[in-house]
Amino acid sequence: MQENHLAKWLNNDLTEAELAAFKKSAEYASYERIVAASNQLRSPDFNADEALMALKNQRTLKDGKVVQLHPFKKFLRVAAAAAIIMFGSYFYLNTLDKNIVTQYAENREILLPDNSEVLLNADSELSFSERKWNKERNVTLKGEAFFRVAKGKRFTVATDAGTVAVLGTQFNVENREGFFEVTCYEGLVSVTFKGKESKLPAGSSFMVIDGKIIEARAAKAEQPSWLNHESSFKSVPLKYVLNEFARQHNITVETKNIDTDQLFTGTFSNTDTKLALKSISAPSQIKFKFEGSKVLFYGN
């Protein structure tokens, strides 16, 4: 008989001769009975799904213990990063100039740090440094604006055409393409144009058209007409008048058979488009065709 023949027998590994011999043995019946009875045995119930659920709960509990500090660390990291960004952008933005822009047909009132007032006409841009304001009152202007400057240090308006400097006064600066006009309404304004400084007393204006200085003329109003929602011109080439009309009414202007260099003197409304069209066309003896957001001025 083989070694461990009982194990071999259970596994059907006995040779026929061995099996026959084993079956003849006295103990065979007993073994047969033991095996038959043990085959009836069943293991206790075990619910694998429940056990897996329990395991997962335990796992998350354990995981929780391990990572408990992480959210706080993460928070600290995020907070530190946020703080750096906030401080960084605060200092960066502080060094940046403040920039105020108006669109077509938009006016804005700006209060400067020293309570000086600026009224920004349509399609204009004003920028200044808040940080340096206490050292120097400098603003940069593109377009047109009216200033009511509080008394104090020298106040400078820089434009790409010329620089306007005052101490405390009310004045209007208009700097459009090819057109530069400063009108003083109160006090004394100093205008520097191409390195030449001119003093402008109250009630007078300084105008440059296409690089040519037009002699200082008396301004009759107490404040610029656009503050009253009107645009006034005195001997100004028609093209600048039409440009101003386009800015105030946000309307595209086209011309045909018209001398746009002819001088225009008059006023048009900044609010009533139809009235303004009449105000422009009648004195200049031109006709216009107005449709939607476009207007065509034409001559004969």
Added chain:
Amino acid sequence: MKTKNTGNVCEEQVFDAIFKANSKTVFNYIYYKFGNEEKAYDAVQEAFLKLWENCGKVAPDNAKSYVYTVANNLYLNVIKAEKVRLKYADKTLKSTNESPEFLMEEEEFRQKLDRALDRLPENQRSTFLLNRIDGKKYAEIAEMEGVSVKAIEKRMHLALKALREEIEGI
């Protein structure tokens, strides 16, 4: 029970598959040894928790023997003085035409067998029951126990011999 385990044990699906394929056997294995359901249940939890914690280090093919080793080691140092009394799930009673005398005799034999099983050394008992109840092949049991197939055959042989001697009062 062969499970195809591709991928990483850390993957929920792979882990779940390993658990479902092996948890019952781990439970039985420990139960046959110590006759304590609670211990067997704890062993399952402990072994698979360890597997999860080390999922990165254990290849799916080794996961099975890993959990058996952990479950086994868990009770290595437990004093085995406790007297083992295994209980088995109630079988559904087959309606039978056997005589009451026969049934009584059968019942008596079952009790003798139970007692004899309880008195077997734990490794013989677990081997015998894994083979008889769970239908595990000798090779599989050898893998679980970390011993040779021949050693399992020896245990099986000795178990049968001891059972007969116990039952017949030799």
